[in-house]
Amino acid sequence: MMITVSAFKWVPDFAQGLVRxxxxxxxxxxxxxxxxxxxxxxxxxxxxSYRALQPFGQVPAYRENGFVMFESAAIVLHIAERSDALMPGDAAAQALTKTWLFAAINTMEPAFDGLADLDLFHAGEDWVAQRRPAAEAHVKTRLAELAAVLAGKDYLVGGRFTAADLLMATVLRNLRHTTLVADEPVLDAYLKRCQARPAFRKALADQLATFEQNAPAA
Ligand SMILES: N[C@@H](CCC(=O)N[C@@H](CS)C(=O)NCC(=O)O)C(=O)O
Incomplete structure (x- = not known):
């Protein structure tokens, strides 16, 4: 099987380790x-030629043998449906894995990205002072709700790591410029558990190595 994933040669520090x-x-x-x-x-x-792979010009795009995909969560789901490493065997656990995968990108991520957008792209602008408290409160609510689900559990589905945890962990990382995840001990431990996985560490190291190799001259 021949697989290609698109990635940026270099991005600024605030985005390194977050690019999808x-x-x-x-x-x-x-x-x-x-x-x-x-x-x-x-x-x-x-x-x-790139828009033929990713119509919005974003990364990642994914090519596998004869076909092309984009949308990181769709690609992760595609891989999970073909690998026991990311998807449980029984139908009920598979349904829950897909449910939590979508919860990560559809219920959690928009709230987190909304806050990150204010903090990273609009910091200091007048209107942000008015908007930010409500945006942060919304994030805190979502985090508390997730912490309640994960209390006493290592992972979201069936006591084992799945594609849902992979997506949820990457979404939680979008708050790394705040202490909001660390402030929820259950989530802090969960994220650390996911990030301790050798596969995560390898993936992160590979993304960061590319940025280091292609860093603009100071
Ligand atoms: N929903 C898309 C979002 C992709 C996305 O936002 N990619 C960012 C990098 S993390 C990007 O390429 N940004 C550059 C741009 O939008 O021009 C996915 O999950 O794949």
Whole structure:
């Protein structure tokens, strides 16, 4: 099987370790599937050849033998459906894994990204002072709700790591510029548990190594 994942050659520090090719790299490492990386830079994002892989010019795009996918969660789900490493065997646990996978990207991520957008892209702007308290309160509510689900559990589904944990952990990482996850001990332990996995560490190291190799001259 020949797999290629697109990734940026370099991004600024605040985004390093968060770029969404990390999710796909991590899933591939968990599955034990080798892959190649297609490195792109901003000039490539609008080209016809890249848009044929990713219509929005974003990363990641994924090529496997004869077909192409985009949307990191769809790609992770595709890998999980073909690997025991990311998906349990029984139907009920599979249904729950898919449910939590979507909860990560559809219920949690928009709240977290909303806050990260204020903090990282609009810091200091007048309107942010008005908007931020409600955005943070919303995030805290979601985190408390997730902590209640995870209390006494190592993982979201069936006591084992699944694709749902992979997505949830990468989504929680989007709050790394705050202490909001660390302030919830259950979530802090959960995220550390997920990030301690060798597959995560390898995926992260590979993404960061590319940025280091392609860092602009100071
Ligand atoms: N929903 C998409 C979002 C992809 C996305 O936002 N990619 C970012 C990097 S994490 C990107 O390429 N940003 C550059 C841009 O939007 O021009 C996914 O999960 O794959």
């Amino acid at each position: 090719d990390l999710r796909v790299r991590w899933a591939l490492e968990e599955a034990g599937w080798p892959y190649e990386v297609l490195l792109i830079e901003s000039a490539d994002q609008g080209t016809d």
